[in-house]
Amino acid sequence: MPIVVRNPIVEMNGDEMTRVIWGLVKERLVLPFLQVELVPFDLHVKVRDETDDQITVDAAQAIARYGVGVKCATITPNAERVREYGLKKQWPSPNGTIRAALDGTVFRKPILARNVLPMVRSWAKPIVVARHAYGDIYKNVELAIPGPGKAELLYTPDDGRAPTRQVVHTFDGPGVVMGMHNLDRSIRSFAKACIAYALSEKMDIWFAAKDTISKTYHARFRDIFQEEVDGHRGELDAAGVSYFYTLIDDAVARVMRHEGGILWACTNYDGDVMSDMIAAGFGSLGLMTSVLVSPSGVFEYEAAHGTVQKHYYRHLKGEATSTNSTATIFAWTGALARRGELDGTLEVVAFAHRLERAVLETIEAGTMTGDLARIAEPAPERAASTEEFVDAVAGRIK
Ligand code: NAP
Numbered sequence: 001m002p003i004v005v006r007n008p009i010v011e012m013n014g015d016e017m018t019r020v021i022w023g024l025v026k027e028r029l030v031l032p033f034l035q036v037e038l039v040p041f042d043l044h045v046k047v048r049d050e051t052d053d054q055i056t057v058d059a060a061q062a063i064a065r066y067g068v069g070v071k072c073a074t075i076t077p078n079a080e081r082v083r084e085y086g087l088k089k090q091w092p093s094p095n096g097t098i099r100a101a102l103d104g105t106v107f108r109k110p111i112l113a114r115n116v117l118p119m120v121r122s123w124a125k126p127i128v129v130a131r132h133a134y135g136d137i138y139k140n141v142e143l144a145i146p147g148p149g150k151a152e153l154l155y156t157p158d159d160g161r162a163p164t165r166q167v168v169h170t171f172d173g174p175g176v177v178m179g180m181h182n183l184d185r186s187i188r189s190f191a192k193a194c195i196a197y198a199l200s201e202k203m204d205i206w207f208a209a210k211d212t213i214s215k216t217y218h219a220r221f222r223d224i225f226q227e228e229v230d231g232h233r234g235e236l237d238a239a240g241v242s243y244f245y246t247l248i249d250d251a252v253a254r255v256m257r258h259e260g261g262i263l264w265a266c267t268n269y270d271g272d273v274m275s276d277m278i279a280a281g282f283g284s285l286g287l288m289t290s291v292l293v294s295p296s297g298v299f300e301y302e303a304a305h306g307t308v309q310k311h312y313y314r315h316l317k318g319e320a321t322s323t324n325s326t327a328t329i330f331a332w333t334g335a336l337a338r339r340g341e342l343d344g345t346l347e348v349v350a351f352a353h354r355l356e357r358a359v360l361e362t363i364e365a366g367t368m369t370g371d372l373a374r375i376a377e378p379a380p381e382r383a384a385s386t387e388e389f390v391d392a393v394a395g396r397i398k
C-alpha cells in the first residue's frame, strides 16, 4: 500500500548528470513508495530555450501556488553552453529567476555522516549558510567603458523632487562600471526568514557584511537585521538563540575555528561563495542540501551542487559514473517532509525521515560514491557507481 501524499508537489527537472540522478531517485526511491501528484516542469536548457524561459517563470508561479517544490540542478548558460546546445541566448540562472519571484532566502545545510569527517577539525555540527537571495550583483547592470568620460549614479524621485547624482568615477581610459541595488523589504524578509529558521532549529545566528567600507549599502543590511533581531528579542531569548554581528572577514576567520551548530546569514554574493567553501569543508558538494524559503512560507528544495557536467560527459561516453545522489535525495525528502507537515500527514513525514536514514545507513555501512570514498574513514574497498548507490538505498527502505 503506497503512502498517500495529500497535496501536489511541484517537480522541476533539470540538466546533465543530475537529470540522470533525478530519474533514478524518482523511479526507485520515491514513486514505488508514495502515491503523489507531481506538477512537472521540465527546466532542461533546451526547453527553457524553446519557451523563451517562460517555463521557469511558470514553475516559480506554481511553487508559490502549491507551497512546496523540488528542483533538479540546471545549467546556467554561458557562451560555451550557447554553442553546445545551440541556444538563442544566455538565459538567466533559473535559480535566480525563482529566487527573485519568491523573494526567498536560501538555507544550505550539510548532511553529516559518521564516517565522513569534516576537513576542518573543529566542525562537529552543521554550519548552515543562509544566502540572501535578492539583488546585489545578481540583479546588476554593467557597462563597459570604452574610453575617457564620467560615470555617475543618478536617482530621479517619482514625486518630482530634484534628482540626486554622484560621480562613480571619472575615467581617463577604458574600464568597467557596475550598478547594483537592494530593497529594504527584501533585506527585512531575509532577516525574518533567518530568525524563523534559527528559532525552529535552535541555532545561533551570525550575520556579517562589510559595513566599514560600504557605509550606506552594507550598513543598511546591518541595521535592518538588528531591528528585526530587536523586534524578536523575547522569542530569541526564550529559545536561547543569540545574535552576533561582525565583519565578513572576521566571520570567515572565526568560522574556521568554530565547532558549528550555527546559522551563518550571508549577503547574496558571500552566501554563493561561502556555501561552496562550507560544502567542500564538510566533505562533498554531494552532501549539501539547499532550501529556498519565501517570507510567505513557500519552500523549494534542491541539492546545492550543479549539474556535475564532467561526470555527465563520461556517462554519455558509456563509462561508469560514481556521482553522489545524497543531496538530491535529501531535496526530495525535504519537500516530502514539508508537504506532510503542511498536510498533517505524519506518515509522509515519517517516510521522508526513513529515506534519509536509509541514505545515511548506506553510507555508514561503507557503500558510497567516489567523492565520499576518497575521504571516508575507514575508506571503503571500492566506490559504488551512481546506480549502485541508489539501489543500495532502495534496498534499505524495503
Ligand atoms: P558542479 O556541477 O557542482 O560540479 C563541480 C564538481 O564538484 C564536479 O565536477 C565534481 O567533482 C564535484 N561534484 C559536485 N556534485 C557532485 C556529486 N553530486 N557527486 C560527486 N561529485 C560532485 O559544478 P560545475 O561542474 O561547475 O557546473 C556544472 C553546471 O551546473 C554549470 O552549467 C552551472 O551553471 C550549473 N550549476 C547549477 C546549479 C543549480 O542549479 N543549483 C548550481 C551550480 C552550478 P569531480 O569532477 O572532481 O568528481
Ligand code: MG
Binding pocket: 272, 273, 276
Ligand atoms: Mg556558488
